[in-house]
Amino acid sequence: MFTQDDYELIDFGAGRRLERFRGVYVDRPCPVAEGLERAVPTAWDRADLRYERAGSGRGEWRQRKRLPDDWMIRHGSIQLALQPTPLGQIGVFPEQAENWDWIEVQVRRAGRPLKVLNLFGYTGGATLAAAGAGAEVVHVDAAKPVVAWARRNAALSNLADAPIRWIVEDAAKFAERELRRGNHYDAVILDPPSYGHGPQGEAWKIERHLDDLLARCGVLTAGRTAFLLLTCHSPSVQPDGLRTSLARHFDGLPGGAVRVRPLSLRTADRRKLPSGLAASWPK
Numbered sequence: 001m002f003t004q005d006d007y008e009l010i011d012f013g014a015g016r017r018l019e020r021f022r023g024v025y026v027d028r029p030c031p032v033a034e035g036l037e038r039a040v041p042t043a044w045d046r047a048d049l050r051y052e053r054a055g056s057g058r059g060e061w062r063q064r065k066r067l068p069d070d071w072m073i074r075h076g077s078i079q080l081a082l083q084p085t086p087l088g089q090i091g092v093f094p095e096q097a098e099n100w101d102w103i104e105v106q107v108r109r110a111g112r113p114l115k116v117l118n119l120f121g122y123t124g125g126a127t128l129a130a131a132g133a134g135a136e137v138v139h140v141d142a143a144k145p146v147v148a149w150a151r152r153n154a155a156l157s158n159l160a161d162a163p164i165r166w167i168v169e170d171a172a173k174f175a176e177r178e179l180r181r182g183n184h185y186d187a188v189i190l191d192p193p194s195y196g197h198g199p200q201g202e203a204w205k206i207e208r209h210l211d212d213l214l215a216r217c218g219v220l221t222a223g224r225t226a227f228l229l230l231t232c233h234s235p236s237v238q239p240d241g242l243r244t245s246l247a248r249h250f251d252g253l254p255g256g257a258v259r260v261r262p263l264s265l266r267t268a269d270r271r272k273l274p275s276g277l278a279a280s281w282p283k
Contacts, residue, residue, distance in 0.1 A: 001097050006073040009094070009265045010046075012273050013038035021082055021090065022073045024048050028088050032274050039271060051088040058086045072156065075100060078128045079156040081149065091123045091149060095263040095275035096191070099229060100129035102280065103189065106227040107133035114186040114226055117178075117217070119171040124150030126189045126229075131162040135187075140167045140174050142199050170202040172209060175216040186226045188217045194234040206234050211245055218249035225250055225281075231263065233276035242279040250281070257281055 010018040010025070014037075017030040027047035038044070048067075053059040061084045071082045075097050082091045107114055107130055114135040118127045121139040123146060131137045131154075141147050147168050154160050167174060171192070178185075190213070194206050214230075221228070228250060230242065239260040246258045263275040 001101070002073060002075055002094060006075070007094050007097075009267050009273060010043050011038050011040040011267060012036065012271075017273065018044055018047065019094070021092075022068075022071065024067060024071060024082075026090065027051070029053055030273070039267070039269065049084060049090075051084070053088070059088055075125070076104075077132055077157060078125060078153070080123060080125060080153050081156060092125065093122075093191075093275075095265050096125055096231065098263075099231065099278060099280075100125050103129045103227075103229065104133040106187070106282075107135045110186070110226045112186075112226075115184070116187045116189065117175075117185040117220065118189040119175070119213075119217075120191045120193065121150060121189075122146060122191065124153045126191070127164060128154060128157050128159055130187075130189070131159050131164050132157070136163040138165045138167060138185075140169055140171055142168065142170050142197070142202075144168045144199070168199055170199060172213050172216070173202065175213060175220065178220055179216055183220070184222075184224060185217075185220050186224050187228060188221055188225075189229045190214075190217070191231045194232075194236075206232065207236055210237075211249075214245050214249045218251065222251055228281050230279045231276060237277065239277060239279075242277060246279055246281065 006022055008020045010020055012030055012033040015034040017033055019026050025046045026049045028051040048064050050062045051059055072079050080092050084090055103126055116130045116135045116137045118137055118139050121127050121141045127137050127139040147166050151166055192206055243258045243260050258279055258281050260279045263278050265273045265275055
């Protein structure tokens with residue numbers, strides 16, 4: 001997990017959350033906090049960055065002070081550069097930190113070199129966790145600027161020369177091409193959005209497309225799966241559905257063998273903010 005100096009969830013409620021990223025207080029929307037009461041109302045006055053949504057789906061950041069030129073946070077040996085984006089993100093999903101720890105353990109426990117496929121790789125936290133533990137990684141994301149951001153994070157983490165292939169491509173198309181090429185992987189990591197678009201405008205809806213993608217990933221890892229991790233943040237995806245899909249598409253994984261757990265963030269007073277689901281194997 002992150003140290004308190006690097007990251008802290010300060011408060012949430014009224015459809016927003018207040019976080020501190022390495023000394024910078026960030027106030028942004030949080031749908032799961034709708035209807036909840038804030039516990040520390042006075043803390044919100046500290047916000048250095050506040051994001052307001054616009055009707056187009058994008059929004060605007062209101063900045064109270066100049067951000068550090070080297071604004072970043074650290075998770076173990078991984079360093080992640082931060083910056084506000086037009087969609088209200090800043091380059092890291094803090095609830096993923098425990099998954100990065102889990103990935104590192106799986107790679108080190110394997111006892112053999114692993115080839116890992118990371119789909120929807122974003123700014124590279126999971127990729128760097130796997131590569132730092134000794135895996136060869138193929139990192140796929142549809143957004144060219146985001147892949148460049150992930151490469152910068154690799155350099156910041158002293159992993160610029162690690163065996164990582166950086167791919168700008170639609171995840172489903174890339175998986176299909178890998179099948180045609182006869183390529184195989186030992187592990188798959190997926191963090192699909194609820195909806196989105198590939199570099200050529202390919203539509204993605206998790207309810208419609210996830211099952212097909214899992215089927216392809218199951219073939220790519222058939223007979224050699226060392227681990228798999230699927231995280232999602234869509235309210236329409238339920239634990240039993242995730243467990244059933246993974247057991248159906250990945251050989252040798254009976255439903256009971258797949259662990260599905262809630263992702264969450266906690267405040268200093270232990271209040272829990274739900275942040276999606278993680279399905280993983282082995283338990």
